[in-house]
Amino acid sequence: xxxxxxxxxxxxxxxxxxxxxxxxxxxxxxxxxxxxxxxxxxxxxxxxxxxxxxxxxxxxxxxxxxxxxxxxxxxxxxxxxxxxxxxxxxxxxxxxxxxxxxxxxxxxxxxxxxxxxxxxxxxxxxxxxxxxxxxxxxxxxxxxxxxxxxxxxxxxxxxxxxxxxxxxxxxxxxxxxxxxxxxxxxxxxxxxxxxxxxxxxxxxxxxxxxxxxxxxxxxxxxxxxxxxxxxxxxxxxxxxxxxxxxxxxxxxxxxxxxxxxxxxxxxxxxxxxxxxxxxxxxxxxxxxxxxxxxxxxxxxxxxxxxxxxxxxxxxxxxxxxxxxxxxxxxxxxxxxxxxxxxxxxxxxxxxxxxxxxxxxxxxxxxxxxxxxxxxxxxxxxxxxxxxxxxxxxxxxxxxxxxxxxxxxxxxxxxxxxxxxxxxxxxxxxxxxxxxxxxxxxxxxxxxxxxxxxxxxxxxxxxxxxxxxxxxxxxxxxxxxxxxxxxxxxxxxxxxxx
Amino acid sequence: xxxxxxxxxxxxxxxxxxxxxxxxxxxxxxxxxxxxxxxxxxxxxxxxxxxxxxxxxxxxxxxxxxxxxxxxxxxxxxxxxxxxxxxxxxxxxxxxxxxxxxxxxxxxxxxxxxxxxxxxxxxxxxxxxxxxxxxxxxxxxxxxxxxxxxxxxxxxxxxxxxxxxxxxxxxxxxxxxxxxxxxxxxxxxxxxxxxxxxxxxxxxxxxxxxxxxxxxxxxxxxxxxxxxxxxxxxxxxxxxxxxxxxxxxxxxxxxxxxxxxxxxxxxxxxxxxxxxxxxxxxxxxxxxxxxxxxxxxxxxxxxxxxxxxxxxxxxxxxxxxxxxxxxxxxxxxxxxxxxxxxxxxxxxxxxxxxxxxxxxxxxxxxxxxxxxxxxxxxxxxxxxxxxxxxxxxxxxxxxxxxxxxxxxxxxxxxxxxxxxxxxxxxxxxxxxxxxxxxxxxxxxx
Numbered sequence: 001x002x003x004x005x006x007x008x009x010x011x012x013x014x015x016x017x018x019x020x021x022x023x024x025x026x027x028x029x030x031x032x033x034x035x036x037x038x039x040x041x042x043x044x045x046x047x048x049x050x051x052x053x054x055x056x057x058x059x060x061x062x063x064x065x066x067x068x069x070x071x072x073x074x075x076x077x078x079x080x081x082x083x084x085x086x087x088x089x090x091x092x093x094x095x096x097x098x099x100x101x102x103x104x105x106x107x108x109x110x111x112x113x114x115x116x117x118x119x120x121x122x123x124x125x126x127x128x129x130x131x132x133x134x135x136x137x138x139x140x141x142x143x144x145x146x147x148x149x150x151x152x153x154x155x156x157x158x159x160x161x162x163x164x165x166x167x168x169x170x171x172x173x174x175x176x177x178x179x180x181x182x183x184x185x186x187x188x189x190x191x192x193x194x195x196x197x198x199x200x201x202x203x204x205x206x207x208x209x210x211x212x213x214x215x216x217x218x219x220x221x222x223x224x225x226x227x228x229x230x231x232x233x234x235x236x237x238x239x240x241x242x243x244x245x246x247x248x249x250x251x252x253x254x255x256x257x258x259x260x261x262x263x264x265x266x267x268x269x270x271x272x273x274x275x276x277x278x279x280x281x282x283x284x285x286x287x288x289x290x291x292x293x294x295x296x297x298x299x300x301x302x303x304x305x306x307x308x309x310x311x312x313x314x315x316x317x318x319x320x321x322x323x324x325x326x327x328x329x330x331x332x333x334x335x336x337x338x339x340x341x342x343x344x345x346x347x348x349x350x351x352x353x354x355x356x357x358x359x360x361x362x363x364x365x366x367x368x369x370x371x372x373x374x375x376x377x378x379x380x381x382x383x384x385x386x387x388x389x390x391x392x393x394x395x396x397x398x399x400x401x402x403x404x405x406x407x408x409x410x411x412x413x414x415x416x417x418x419x420x421x422x423x424x425x426x427x428x429x430x431x432x433x434x435x436x437x438x439x440x441x442x443x444x445x446x447x448x449x450x451x452x453x454x455x456x457x458x459x460x461x462x463x464x465x466x467x468x469x470x471x472x473x474x475x476x477x478x479x480x481x482x483x484x485x486x487x488x489x490x491x492x493x494x495x496x497x
Numbered sequence: 498x499x500x501x502x503x504x505x506x507x508x509x510x511x512x513x514x515x516x517x518x519x520x521x522x523x524x525x526x527x528x529x530x531x532x533x534x535x536x537x538x539x540x541x542x543x544x545x546x547x548x549x550x551x552x553x554x555x556x557x558x559x560x561x562x563x564x565x566x567x568x569x570x571x572x573x574x575x576x577x578x579x580x581x582x583x584x585x586x587x588x589x590x591x592x593x594x595x596x597x598x599x600x601x602x603x604x605x606x607x608x609x610x611x612x613x614x615x616x617x618x619x620x621x622x623x624x625x626x627x628x629x630x631x632x633x634x635x636x637x638x639x640x641x642x643x644x645x646x647x648x649x650x651x652x653x654x655x656x657x658x659x660x661x662x663x664x665x666x667x668x669x670x671x672x673x674x675x676x677x678x679x680x681x682x683x684x685x686x687x688x689x690x691x692x693x694x695x696x697x698x699x700x701x702x703x704x705x706x707x708x709x710x711x712x713x714x715x716x717x718x719x720x721x722x723x724x725x726x727x728x729x730x731x732x733x734x735x736x737x738x739x740x741x742x743x744x745x746x747x748x749x750x751x752x753x754x755x756x757x758x759x760x761x762x763x764x765x766x767x768x769x770x771x772x773x774x775x776x777x778x779x780x781x782x783x784x785x786x787x788x789x790x791x792x793x794x795x796x797x798x799x800x801x802x803x804x805x806x807x808x809x810x811x812x813x814x815x816x817x818x819x820x821x822x823x824x825x826x827x828x829x830x831x832x833x834x835x836x837x838x839x840x841x842x843x844x845x846x847x848x849x850x851x852x853x854x855x856x857x858x859x860x861x862x863x864x865x866x867x868x869x870x871x872x873x874x875x876x877x878x879x880x881x882x883x884x885x886x887x888x889x890x891x892x893x894x895x896x897x898x899x900x901x902x903x904x905x906x907x908x909x910x911x912x913x914x915x916x917x918x919x920x921x922x923x924x925x926x927x928x929x930x931x932x933x934x935x936x937x938x939x940x941x942x
Contacts, residue, residue, distance in 0.1 A: 004702075008701060015656075016654045043646075043712070050713040068905065071904055463525070480521050
């Protein structure tokens with residue numbers, strides 16, 4: 001190849017500049033083919049290039065094989081059916097992450113394997129959509145691990161690069177990693193967080209501490225108590241919220257006893273709330289994340305603000321228990337007090353932060369059609385799924401005709417996926433909603449997304465409804481999405497052992 | 498009955514936007530009527546007008562007609578009807594075609610028979626006039642070749658280092674003059690040369706090799722009479738001499754069951770589409786390339802039934818030459834999907850390539866099927882190894898599906914070999930053929 005390099009050097013310079021003498025001599029037998037020296041140098045150079053290139057290509061033999069890396073281990077799971085594979089390929093090309101997530105989730109539950117050729121695209125998608133990772137680990141099988149081990153980004157994603165993602169990732173990826181670890185082994189994950197917690201930045205401490213929400217349990221108490229000494233107020237606030245959700249511990253006792261000194265009841269027949277506003281702000285209160293000064297612009301007195309923060313920490317159900325009244329009575333007491341506005345707001349905020357299920361049940365069961373959607377969005381998460389859905393079904397039965405697409409979508413987002421029974425209730429009242437969706441063209445997207453939350457048991461009723469209203473904007477897209485989901489579930493059912 | 502999968506239908510879309518627009522319409526609720534007789538599909542699709550669009554699809558070719566005003570072809574309604582059939586064939590009613598479908602099918606059949614009759618009636622050309630035309634053409638090509646030799650000499654005298662600074666006109670003017678000289682093959686090589694400059698680390702080496710090959714081609718043209726007949730034919734083809742379809746179809750057909758292994762569609766700056774369809778004969782082992790051209794406005798004339806991994810039984814007619822590859826399709830019938838893909842060892846396949854190259858120094862990339870090769874990745878390149886030998890893939894090939902399908906186990910790989918590396922275009926593993934990313938055929942005109 002030395003001759004080719006020399007020839008290339010002359011060609012780069014140009015035969016005029018390099019001079020005739022610079023042309024290299026070709027090896028035999030090529031030299032004999034270039035014996036004609038009457039040609040100008042540029043023609044001889046081109047001829048030599050043609051010969052050498054041809055000679056080189058003819059002479060290139062395949063290299064002997066080297067030791068190949070080990071193949072992927074044998075799979076222990078069965079491959080998915082052709083029907084599921086076809087759906088998966090279709091969804092990968094369709095940019096439909098939610099439907100893809102549903103299919104992958106279903107495949108992981110079976111469990112069965114995705115076709116190998118889909119794995120690179122799925123891994124690339126999981127780089128930007130972390131929620132795909134958990135089902136992908138299952139449906140990818142051994143092939144996924146083998147493949148990822150040979151691609152830096154993918155091996156980092158799976159945490160199998162040898163580099164600890166906990167040490168090398170950014171805040172978002174570390175948080176995702178920690179949540180994943182908490183799902184598998186909450187105590188080990190907490191120990192990992194605690195080990196270097198003090199060295200993290202305040203923003204990272206807050207973001208990572210929030211991950212303890214996954215698998216929160218009594219075993220976290222000691223670490224959370226330690227977090228009450230943190231330099232960051234946001235971290236202390238988060239820690240105290242978690243501690244108060246955990247039931248009896250020194251912090252709940254402290255909060256209950258402090259609030260007991262500030263509020264009580266008086267009177268026999270018509271009870272009143274007795275309020276003793278704190279005289280001064282105790283610096284120790286900052287340990288629980290309390291602030292001395294109310295936010296600028298907020299119309300609240302400083303001492304009332306201190307009280308409201310304490311009541312927010314205790315939450316409505318515990319306050320009712322402390323005063324030995326039920327939630328109805330507590331509501332009345334607050335309404336009649338001199339601090340009605342401030343205390344009502346403190347109760348609502350406290351209930352949401354502490355996920356006060358009793359309060360949520362009480363508040364939602366008495367809510368009117370206007371306030372129900374936003375209350376459901378903020379408090380619904382405190383309730384067990386069955387109760388949450390039963391409340392929603394009751395509400396839909398009574399008020400479906402008054403709802404707009406967006407409010408209904410907000411309600412469904414807080415539930416996740418509906419049961420067959422609730423879907424039936426919703427479908428029964430859907431016609432009026434479809435009519436409204438055309439009056440407000442901006443509702444189209446919301447209407448289409450409704451399909452993601454419905455049970456796939458109502459295909460017949462929905463098909464008839466959508467066919468009857470196929471001329472309305474968004475209805476066909478809604479049906480197409482729902483139909484896709486039906487096909488996904490049908491294919492998954494067909495794959496079940 | 499010809500069946501089309503969702504993936505194959507998507508490949509028929511004229512662009513990504515049409516495919517995307519068709520998907521929402523591939524819903525039963527959108528169609529007032531959808532029927533089939535096994536050979537054609539038809540349906541009534543709700544549109545923005547008062548009347549539904551009448552959509553018809555002839556499944557065999559496939560061919561489309563729709564009453565919608567879209568200028569795209571096939572339109573989203575036609576694609577949607579096929580998508581719907583691919584996903585829910587049972588939902589289509591079985592019926593005889595209604596008049597608005599039957600009329601269209603009849604007119605297609607009539608047109609086909611008229612064309613066949615016209616082809617039969619074509620009168621034999623006047624040999625004297627033909628000879629005159631050939632002489633005139635050869636003289637023009639001769640002038641073009643002389644001019645190109647001068648241009649090549651200028652490039653080498655000035656040096657390759659000057660090339661990156663050359664304006665677009667330096668290349669386009671020369672290419673246009675070759676077209677004027679009725680040597681479009683040479684024009685194409687000049688254009689491809691322009692594309693090599695400054696691209697990649699070894700651009701100067703690639704340019705020198707391409708310049709050398711072009712020089713050899715012009716010299717071969719000058720001494721054409723002294724070369725063997727087959728090589729003469731090949732060189733005439735490379736320079737750009739066209740061969741009539743009829744003369745190719747008059748040759749000997751090669752009958753086999755042909756597997757469609759890869760297709761690609763590219764468009765140049767003038768809006769000219771080039772469709773490449775790679776086939777392999779299952780019994781003969783012959784490789785074949787069907788090349789079709791159409792301007793953007795007539796894109797619909799390109800055949801659409803050739804989609805991997807289909808098998809087509811019937812005859813191909815190869816263009817004559819020393820290493821025949823380009824072919825025309827004769828009577829071909831759909832014969833199911835590829836169930837197995839026989840191939841060669843790396844040594845046998847590359848040796849066969851070298852043999853071909855020895856006979857034809859202008860041979861570009863050549864299709865190979867490598868059997869029982871395990872895929873690995875090293876230094877940002879994939880390597881294929883059959884245990885005895887290994888070859889790298891083209892550095893531009895970055896489709897990780899190849900590695901995913903292999904999983905380190907032996908698979909069969911179809912690709913284009915340029916003498917140094919392979920550009921994989923498809924992989925057969927675990928009983929399924931996966932089509933890989935396009936590429937590797939830029940040196941094929």
